[in-house]
Amino acid sequence: MRSVVVFVLGDVGRSPRMMYHAESFANDGFETYIVGYHGSKPTPALLSTPHVQFFYLHQLPQFFSRLPFMIVTPIKIIHQVLAVFITLLFTVPNTPEFIIAQNPPSIPTLMVMWVISYVRPTKVIIDWHNLGYTILALKLGETHLMVRLAKLIEKYFGRIAYAHLFVTNAMQDFLVTRWNLRGLKIVLHDRPPSHFHRCSPSETHELFCRLDPNLTSCSSLRSFLPEFEVPYSTPFTMGVPTAPSIWSLRDGTPSSVHFPTLRAERTALLVSSTSWTADEDFGLLLEALDIYNRVASAKGGEKTLPRILVMITGKGPLKDMYMGKIQRTQHAWDFVRCTSTWLDTADYPLLLGSADIGICLHSSSSALDLPMKIVDMFGCGLPVCALDFACLQELVRPGWNGLIFGSSEELAGHLISLLRGFPRSPTLETLKSAFVKTLESPSPSSAHSFSSSTDVCQGVGSKWEWTSWADNWNEFVQPIVSESHISQQ
Incomplete structure (x- = not known):
C-alpha cells in the first residue's frame, strides 16, 4: 500500500484537522501513520478506520516545566528533535511517500521536515493552520529577539515543500506574496466530518441524561434550571410517556418514555x-x-x-x-x-x-x-x-x-x-x-464555490453553501496525492 505520515507536534486528540486528514488518507488507500503526543482520545471514526497506526512521541519529563521559559525552551526543542528523528527514521516502517505536517508549532517541525525530505525520498506537505511566530509574540511581544528569530526560521524552512495547504485565502495570499513559497499551493477551508449534524429532541434528551451529574453537582445551577427528573425529563427536553415501549439510554438505564420533545419553557x-x-x-x-x-x-x-x-x-x-x-x-x-x-x-x-x-x-x-x-x-x-x-x-x-x-x-x-x-x-x-x-x-460543487468565490467570501452574490470535510478533501487534496498526478511530476 502507499503510505503517509500525519505529523502533529502536539496532542493528536486535540488536533481535529490532522485527524480528519489521517482518516481521509486511510480511506483513499494509504497506510497511515500518525505521529504526535498521546493525550486526548482521538475521534471514534479514526480509531475504527483500517490501516491507521499511532506512534506516540515521548514527552519531556514533567520536572523540566518548573524551569524558567528561556532555559526550558532550548532543552525542549532538542528533546523534540531527537524524538521526532528517531520516530520518523527508525520507528515508522518503510519510507512514507508523504509526510503532512501541521504548522504551528514551527520549531522544530519545519526544520525537521526539511531535513527528512533530504534524508528520505519523501514528499512533504505543510498544512498551514497559523503562523508560529505570531503565537510566540502573544507571550513575548513582537519585538523580542526570540520572536524575530522564530519568524526567520519559519520563513526559511517553510518555504519549500511538495505542497502547501492553507486554511484561508488570506493566509495563502500573505505567504505566497511575502515568503515566496515553492510547491503546490491549495486553500483547504476547514470543514467538519459528515457525522456533525443538528440534533433531534431524542438525541438532546439522551445527551443531557448523561450530563446530569454535571448539572446537578452544583446546587446554584440546579435551582437555576427548570425542574427535571432524569430519565423522564432534562432542563431542555420532556419525555412523552408510552406504554409498552422501552427506550434505553446509552448507559443501559431503561425508561418508559419515548419521543422526547423540547420544553417550551426551556x-x-x-x-x-x-x-x-x-x-x-x-x-x-x-x-x-x-x-x-x-x-x-x-x-x-x-x-x-x-x-x-x-x-x-x-x-x-x-x-x-x-x-x-x-x-x-x-x-x-x-x-x-x-x-x-x-x-x-x-x-x-x-x-x-x-x-x-x-x-x-x-x-x-x-x-x-x-x-x-x-x-x-x-x-x-x-x-x-x-x-x-x-x-x-x-x-x-x-x-x-x-x-x-x-x-x-x-x-x-x-x-x-x-x-x-x-x-x-x-x-x-x-x-x-x-x-x-x-x-x-x-451542492456537489459547494466546496469549490465556497473556497474560491470572491463574492461568497465577501458575503454577497450567490447563496451560502456548505459541505463536509470528505467532499472538500476529495476535491482539493486527493488529486495532488493521486498516483496519476505523481507520475506526471
Whole structure:
C-alpha cells in the first residue's frame, strides 16, 4: 500500500484537522501513520478506520516545566528533535511517500521536515493552520529577539515543500506574496466530518441524561434550571410517556418514555468552545453576560428574554483563572449561569447540535486563520456570534449564518436581539434557516464555490453553501496525492 505520515507536534486528540486528514488518507488507500503526543482520545471514526497506526512521541519529563521559559525552551526543542528523528527514521516502517505536517508549532517541525525530505525520498506537505511566530509574540511581544528569530526560521524552512495547504485565502495570499513559497499551493477551508449534524429532541434528551451529574453537582445551577427528573425529563427536553415501549439510554438505564420533545419553557443554551489561551478574552463574554442580565432583569425584560445557560468546553492554562472570575460574578445574576465541562469526542458534536447559539472569542494572532470551533458549529447547524478580525468573513456571513461583534456591548446587543421571544425568536430562526436549506440540499460543487468565490467570501452574490470535510478533501487534496498526478511530476 502507499503510505503517509500525519505529523502533529502536539496532542493528536486535540488536533481535529490532522485527524480528519489521517482518516481521509486511510480511506483513499494509504497506510497511515500518525505521529504526535498521546493525550486526548482521538475521534471514534479514526480509531475504527483500517490501516491507521499511532506512534506516540515521548514527552519531556514533567520536572523540566518548573524551569524558567528561556532555559526550558532550548532543552525542549532538542528533546523534540531527537524524538521526532528517531520516530520518523527508525520507528515508522518503510519510507512514507508523504509526510503532512501541521504548522504551528514551527520549531522544530519545519526544520525537521526539511531535513527528512533530504534524508528520505519523501514528499512533504505543510498544512498551514497559523503562523508560529505570531503565537510566540502573544507571550513575548513582537519585538523580542526570540520572536524575530522564530519568524526567520519559519520563513526559511517553510518555504519549500511538495505542497502547501492553507486554511484561508488570506493566509495563502500573505505567504505566497511575502515568503515566496515553492510547491503546490491549495486553500483547504476547514470543514467538519459528515457525522456533525443538528440534533433531534431524542438525541438532546439522551445527551443531557448523561450530563446530569454535571448539572446537578452544583446546587446554584440546579435551582437555576427548570425542574427535571432524569430519565423522564432534562432542563431542555420532556419525555412523552408510552406504554409498552422501552427506550434505553446509552448507559443501559431503561425508561418508559419515548419521543422526547423540547420544553417550551426551556432555558436558552449557549456554547463556547475554547483552549483557554491568551487569544480568547473571556472577560469580554463576562461583560456581555452582565449587560444581558441587567436588561433581562429590568421591568418587562423578564417577559421577553429567557434565562440562559452558557456551557464552556475545553482545557487550557487560563481555565482556573476565568472560571474563578465567573463563579465570583454570576452569584449576583438572575438570568445567566455559566458552567465548564469536558466532553468526550462523541458528545461534543451532540452538544453543539443541541445548542441555540455558539459563541466564538477567538482573536487570530496572525489575523490569517479561522477558528475550527466555528466550523464545528456550522456543521451542527448552529449560528454563531463571533469576535471580528480580518479574514473572518471567509467563514461567517453576518446576518446569514451568524453575527460579528467587536465589543462586549455589541455581543450583548446580539444576544438580546437573537433571544427576544425565545424559543420562537424570528431573528434566531432566520439564521438557523440558512443551515436547514444547505444541509437538506447539498451542492456537489459547494466546496469549490465556497473556497474560491470572491463574492461568497465577501458575503454577497450567490447563496451560502456548505459541505463536509470528505467532499472538500476529495476535491482539493486527493488529486495532488493521486498516483496519476505523481507520475506526471
